[in-house]
Amino acid sequence: MSAIVNLRVFRNFQQFVSFRPISNYPTSLNKNAEVQNVEDDDFRALELRPNKSNNMRGNRRKTAYKKTPVHPPRSNKMPVDQDWPSVWPVARVFHPASVPLPLHQGWVEPGITPPGKFANAELMKIPNFLHLTPPAIERQCAALKKFCTEWPKELDTDEKIDHHFPIQITTSDYLHSSPTIRDARARIVTLQVKLSTLHLNSHAKDKLLRLVKERYDPITDILTIVSERCPLRKQNLDYAMYLLNVLVSESWKTEPWENEKSEADMEKYVWEGSQSQRTLQQLLERMPDKAPVLPEDIEQYSTNVTRFHNEGETTENVNTYKESVKKLLGLNA
Amino acid sequence: MLPRCLRAFSKPLCISFQESGILGKNLNRHLQFVGVNSFSSTRMSCMPQDVSLEKCSGKKDTLYKSVEIEIRSGEPAVLLSYEWFTSYAAKQLGITIGKCWAPPKAHHNRLTLLKSIHIYKKHRVQYEIRTYFRHMTYERLTESTLKTFLEYIQRNVPEGVAVKVTKKSVLNLPSSLSDSVRRLSIQ
Numbered sequence: 001m002s003a004i005v006n007l008r009v010f011r012n013f014q015q016f017v018s019f020r021p022i023s024n025y026p027t028s029l030n031k032n033a034e035v036q037n038v039e040d041d042d043f044r045a046l047e048l049r050p051n052k053s054n055n056m057r058g059n060r061r062k063t064a065y066k067k068t069p070v071h072p073p074r075s076n077k078m079p080v081d082q083d084w085p086s087v088w089p090v091a092r093v094f095h096p097a098s099v100p101l102p103l104h105q106g107w108v109e110p111g112i113t114p115p116g117k118f119a120n121a122e123l124m125k126i127p128n129f130l131h132l133t134p135p136a137i138e139r140q141c142a143a144l145k146k147f148c149t150e151w152p153k154e155l156d157t158d159e160k161i162d163h164h165f166p167i168q169i170t171t172s173d174y175l176h177s178s179p180t181i182r183d184a185r186a187r188i189v190t191l192q193v194k195l196s197t198l199h200l201n202s203h204a205k206d207k208l209l210r211l212v213k214e215r216y217d218p219i220t221d222i223l224t225i226v227s228e229r230c231p232l233r234k235q236n237l238d239y240a241m242y243l244l245n246v247l248v249s250e251s252w253k254t255e256p257w258e259n260e261k262s263e264a265d266m267e268k269y270v271w272e273g274s275q276s277q278r279t280l281q282q283l284l285e286r287m288p289d290k291a292p293v294l295p296e297d298i299e300q301y302s303t304n305v306t307r308f309h310n311e312g313e314t315t316e317n318v319n320t321y322k323e324s325v326k327k328l329l330g331l332n333a
Numbered sequence: 334m335l336p337r338c339l340r341a342f343s344k345p346l347c348i349s350f351q352e353s354g355i356l357g358k359n360l361n362r363h364l365q366f367v368g369v370n371s372f373s374s375t376r377m378s379c380m381p382q383d384v385s386l387e388k389c390s391g392k393k394d395t396l397y398k399s400v401e402i403e404i405r406s407g408e409p410a411v412l413l414s415y416e417w418f419t420s421y422a423a424k425q426l427g428i429t430i431g432k433c434w435a436p437p438k439a440h441h442n443r444l445t446l447l448k449s450i451h452i453y454k455k456h457r458v459q460y461e462i463r464t465y466f467r468h469m470t471y472e473r474l475t476e477s478t479l480k481t482f483l484e485y486i487q488r489n490v491p492e493g494v495a496v497k498v499t500k501k502s503v504l505n506l507p508s509s510l511s512d513s514v515r516r517l518s519i520q
Contacts, residue, residue, distance in 0.1 A: 091491070127491035129414050134421065141425035144485055148426055148478040149394060155473075161398060165503035168398065175487055176495035197506070241507055248510055 044069065073097035085136040092131070094123045099130065166197035169240075171233060188228040189236040191244065194221050198248060206267055207258075208251035269309035271302040280328075300324045394476040395502050399431060402469045402486070403497040409439070409465040411491055416469055419486050423471055426482055431470030439463040 078087075078100045087098060096103075096117040104114040105122045117123055155161050170190040174183035195216070200208060208223075209216055216223050225243055227236040263274070271277055280298070301324040308317050325331075402419065406412050416433055423430050442462040449456060474482065483498060490496055505511070 091489070126408065127411055127493065129418060129491070132418050132489060137418065137421050138425055140485065141422055144481050145426060147481040149475045150427070151396070151473045151475060151478075155396075158398075161396075161503055164505075165396065166506055167504040169502045169504060171500055171502075173483075173498040173500070174496070175490065175498070177492075198510070245507060245509055 075100035083135075084133055085131075085139060088130045088133075089136075090131050091127070094120075094126075094128050094130075096120070096123070162194065162197075166193055167244075168192045169237065171237075187231060187233050187236055188226065189233060189240055191225045191227070191237075191240040193223050193244065195223055196221055200248070200251060203254065204248075204251040208247055209267070211247055211251065269306055271306050276305050277302070297324070297327045301328050395504070397474045397476065397479050398501045398503050399470055399472045400474060400479060400483075400501070401499045402471075403499070404467050404469075404494050405464050405497075406494040407463060407465070408493065409435075409467075411494060412465055412467040415491060415494060416467055418489065419469055422485060423482065426478065428474055428478065428482060429472045431472045433467075433469045435465070435467040439465045 074097050094117075096119075099117065101117075103117040103120075103123060105117070105120055105126075106115045108114050115122075155164065168191070170192070171186070172188065173186055176183075195205065195208070212223060215225060225240050227240040227243070230236045230239055280301070304317070304321045304324045308321055311317060404412055404415060412435070420430050420433065440463070442464070444460045445457050446460070447454065447456075448458045471482070479500070487496065
């Protein structure tokens with residue numbers, strides 16, 4: 001309630017301010033006339049020794065509300081083509097007398113004008129961007145331009161970038177207001193490589209995939225190594241690169257125990273030496289020789305079985321398998 | 334943040350950057366002389382270009398494929414203004430602007446607490462803290478451009494805004510790896 005009263009009284013000051021300057025000390029009417037002659041730009045007159053007669057009962061005014069004389073807002077005298085970045089060089093709290101804009105802010109019942117900019121807490125609370133107007137940004141960027149370098153024009157597509165720079169490293173920085181500037185998550189380093197750029201043969205690739213397990217994404221062919229075990233980012237980066245080196249060098253080596261790889265360890269179905277091949281051979285031996293089976297049919301059968309196992313059951317696969325079996329057994333139904 | 338060779342007053346400020354990769358070592362690529370500003374009146378005579386190049390930092394700029402800046406705050410209007418500012422600054426510095434987007438809904442952190450200090454379990458009061466997000470992506474930056482841009486952006490972060498910067502840099506294969514790959518693929 002009192003806030004509203006003060007606001008109204010303060011608003012009245014806006015009108016009073018440009019007129020007769022009212023001083024704190026009770027002065028005679030003659031003195032008031034003297035003050036009026038002074039222009040607005042000059043300073044107010046300071047009376048060091050007010051005359052005693054002013055304090056007599058006749059001259060004494062009831063000490064009214066102490067009206068602090070206020071200069072008119074600076075925005076009244078601002079030229080339109082002024083240099084705004086000089087007026088508002090850095091981020092500061094909203095100062096209504098320095099901003100030559102008729103701003104209103106605040107929720108009111110519909111139909112009523114929102115409160116103006118003077119003594120508006122909402123305008124003061126919200127961060128303003130008056131220090132970052134286009135001319136200010138242009139000026140600052142022109143000064144910063146000399147510290148920037150151009151991107152090489154030859155690397156305009158993503159494919160070219162990936163071809164020349166296969167490794168991608170992702171790191172994060174965090175900025176927030178808190179007692180400390182450090183954030184533990186900033187140490188995390190993610191390294192991503194496309195396996196096709198490493199040029200591994202089938203054995204090396206198989207071994208690498210077994211070492212790496214779920215870090216490899218077969219759809220995008222990207223190997224992702226996340227390193228967060230060291231306290232510093234540089235250490236994590238070095239560790240990730242070391243891991244990549246070690247993985248590749250280990251996958252190229254062939255250990256003696258790798259020869260013991262059995263059918264159960266196979267990552268994909270291979271027809272040579274499989275149960276299906278043995279069964280087929282036994283079948284062909286036992287079958288009465290109506291017509292000799294062509295090797296092409298066997299080949300076709302083998303490829304279809306391999307596809308069936310590796311790619312899964314689709315209608316296409318099933319149909320081709322059916323056709324190959326029919327050809328093999330000489331059925332024309 | 335500023336290149337190591339930047340020293341005021343003593344000699345003409347010269348910054349040279351070398352870029353790595355396909356173009357090999359291009360020493361002369363961006364050599365710019367920055368005149369001493371308004372401070373000292375005397376200017377040192379220009380040194381010959383070769384000498385000044387060697388004295389400046391010989392470190393190669395890493396390349397960044399993209400930078401994603403995620404900002405969060407309790408005020409969506411502030412985030413919008415900040416995004417406008419960063420995109421304008423990026424345009425001035427010649428940085429390609431990628432996808433700038435915001436999720437349609439804020440994150441609400443709700444608390445349902447007892448209204449009274451003692452008993453009255455059926456009467457509660459609910460508070461919520463809303464956090465709005467915004468993402469800005471800038472693509473194809475060199476290391477020096479990135480550092481300059483990020484420092485400028487981060488110095489002008491408004492109150493109540495948290496920033497997370499995710500940088501994706503691209504590197505060559507390490508020399509040991511590329512040698513072994515080449516050796517073994519020849520085999």
